[in-house]
Structures are given as structure tokens and as C-alpha cells.
Amino acid sequence: MNSADPAPHGPLLHAEDVDVVREGRYLLRGISLTIEPGQHWAVLGANGAGKSTLLGLLGAVSHPTRGVVRVLGRQLGRVDIRELRAHLGHVNPRHPLRSPLTVREVVLTGLTNSIELDPRRKPTADQLAHADELITTLGMTRRAEAAWTTLSQGERGRALIARALMPQPRLLLLDEPATGLDLTAREQLLSSLDELREKHPELASVLVTHHLEELPSSTTHALLLREGECVGRGEVAEIVTTELVSACFEHPIRISRADGRWAARADRRSATTAAATAAAAAVAVA
Numbered sequence: 001m002n003s004a005d006p007a008p009h010g011p012l013l014h015a016e017d018v019d020v021v022r023e024g025r026y027l028l029r030g031i032s033l034t035i036e037p038g039q040h041w042a043v044l045g046a047n048g049a050g051k052s053t054l055l056g057l058l059g060a061v062s063h064p065t066r067g068v069v070r071v072l073g074r075q076l077g078r079v080d081i082r083e084l085r086a087h088l089g090h091v092n093p094r095h096p097l098r099s100p101l102t103v104r105e106v107v108l109t110g111l112t113n114s115i116e117l118d119p120r121r122k123p124t125a126d127q128l129a130h131a132d133e134l135i136t137t138l139g140m141t142r143r144a145e146a147a148w149t150t151l152s153q154g155e156r157g158r159a160l161i162a163r164a165l166m167p168q169p170r171l172l173l174l175d176e177p178a179t180g181l182d183l184t185a186r187e188q189l190l191s192s193l194d195e196l197r198e199k200h201p202e203l204a205s206v207l208v209t210h211h212l213e214e215l216p217s218s219t220t221h222a223l224l225l226r227e228g229e230c231v232g233r234g235e236v237a238e239i240v241t242t243e244l245v246s247a248c249f250e251h252p253i254r255i256s257r258a259d260g261r262w263a264a265r266a267d268r269r270s271a272t273t274a275a276a277t278a279a280a281a282a283v284a285v286a
């Protein structure tokens with residue numbers, strides 16, 4: 001792991017009673033979360049629930065309005081966040097690269113956390129070998145020499161995960177990594193994540209999504225957000241349930257799990273019952 005690691009022991013991340021207020025509006029309210037090595041969190045919620053806002057805090061990109069966030073033992077607001085970011089692998093699906101770097105070169109930019117290659121920094125033989133190992137883990141060996149500009153969205157996603165892992169971070173943050181992928185690309189991405197987590201048991205991750213089908217089977221914990229507030233938080237089997245997910249999305253949803261993966265369907269029976277109850281209540285009020 002990274003040699004200048006500021007907190008080799010203890011939780012990787014600890015947020016306590018955090019509020020984020022922007023323009024007088026609560027984007028997050030009273031959020032607490034502790035992430036230990038080896039845990040793989042899913043953050044779920046409807047559009048606008050505050051998932052990306054939370055990921056911004058965890059990635060030391062923004063600060064809480066109230067409450068405390070400790071990333072690798074360091075409190076946000078009291079340390080140079082650029083230093084902390086070097087220990088976090090943040091995968092931004094809107095990576096702004098325009099030039100035709102090869103997949104291997106893109107992965108190597110993870111060493112300097114830059115968009116383009118830094119011509120002054122030649123990678124060492126060990127770093128090149130590490131890049132190739134990550135490319136293999138992410139299933140991109142045959143595309144290692146391909147230019148970024150020619151990659152499909154799924155290939156770009158996997159290249160960016162390898163790039164984020166280049167500095168050997170302890171925490172990997174993934175913002176909707178499967179958005180826009182076709183079925184095969186999504187399944188390849190999720191298998192790569194499962195494999196990665198198996199190979200690096202100390203790595204922790206946070207994956208944001210609004211689709212339960214996009215959760216890798218290696219997910220261990222979940223946090224459900226509704227309008228900036230926590231609806232449930234804990235071990236995935238206790239949180240990703242019909243009851244809590246329905247409350248999170250404010251819609252009757254039935255959750256099923258098969259082969260370690262989750263599926264969500266609108267619960268028509270409950271929807272009909274809910275609509276009938278609402279109609280009866282409206283009649284009663286009238």
C-alpha cells in the first residue's frame with residue numbers, strides 16, 4: 001500500500017452527524033458512516049437523494065457544513081486535502097481526456113493523478129508491471145495498446161478503475177460506474193470489481209448507484225439515502241430489503257436476490273393497495 005499512508009490502522013473513513021447545506025438547502029442531513037478495510041459499500045437512492053454529494057465528502061472533494069468527516073484518520077478542514085486525495089481512488093465517469101493516450105498510458109496517469117502523461121516522470125519497471133497487472137485484472141489486456149479515443153464506454157470505465165488503483169489507494173470511490181453500459185459490459189465490469197476485491201482484501205470501496213442490478217455480489221454494506229437523509233445503513237442483507245428500499249425510493253418495490261445479485265421490481269400488488277388506500281383516505285378527508 002501507499003508508503004506515506006497517513007493512517008495505516010483504524011477506519012478508512014468516519015463521518016459523524018454530517019450536514020451539507022448549499023444555498024440554504026439541506027443536501028445531506030445527519031449522515032453518519034464508518035468504513036473499515038475490506039468493506040464494500042453501496043450508496044443507493046433516487047435521483048437527487050444526495051449520493052454524489054456524499055461521495056464528494058468521502059473523496060475529500062468538498063467539506064461538510066456541520067459535523068466531522070475523517071478520511072484515513074485526518075479531519076477534513078484541518079489537513080491539506082490534496083494530500084488525502086492521493087490515497088483515494090476516485091473514479092470519475094466524466095474523465096475529461098481528449099487525446100489518444102493508450103489504455104496503458106491512461107492507467108499510468110493515475111500515478112500523478114493527472115489527465116495527460118507527465119513527460120518529466122518516466123514510470124519505473126515496477127510501475128509498468130503494476131499497470132499491466134491492473135489492466136489484466138480489469139480484463140483489458142487485449143486493449144492495452146488501444147487509444148482512449150477509440151474505446152467503448154465500458155472499456156473506458158474499466159481503464160479508469162485501473163487508473164484509480166495505480167497509486168494503490170486504500171479506498172476506491174465509484175460514482176455510477178455502470179451507467180450507460182450494455183449488458184455484457186456491465187457484467188464484465190461487475191465481475192472485474194468482484195475479482196479486484198478478492199485479490200486485494202484490504203481495499204475498501206463505495207459504489208454509488210440507483211440501480212440494484214448494478215451492485216457487484218461482493219457488496220458487503222449499504223447506505224440508503226432519501227432526500228439527503230439516511231433511511232438505512234449497515235450490512236447489505238439487512239439493508240437491501242423490500243421494506244427499506246421501498247421507503248428509500250418512496251415506491252412499493254420488491255427486492256429479490258439470486259446468485260448473490262439483487263433485482264428490484266415495482267410491487268404492483270402493493271402499488272394497487274397503496275393507491276386504493278390513498279384514494280380511500282382522500283374520500284374520507286373529502
Ligand SMILES: Nc1ncnc2c1ncn2[C@@H]1O[C@H](COP(=O)(O)OP(=O)(O)OP(=O)(O)O)[C@@H](O)[C@H]1O
Binds near residue numbers: 045051
Ligand atoms: N452546489 C450545489 N448547490 C445547490 N444544490 C446542489 C448543489 N449540488 C447539488 N445540489 C442539489 O442537491 C441535490 C442532491 O444532488 P446529488 O448530485 O448529490 O444527488 P444524487 O443522488 O447523486 O442524484 P443523481 O442520482 O441524479 O445523480 C440535488 O437536488 C442537486 O440539484
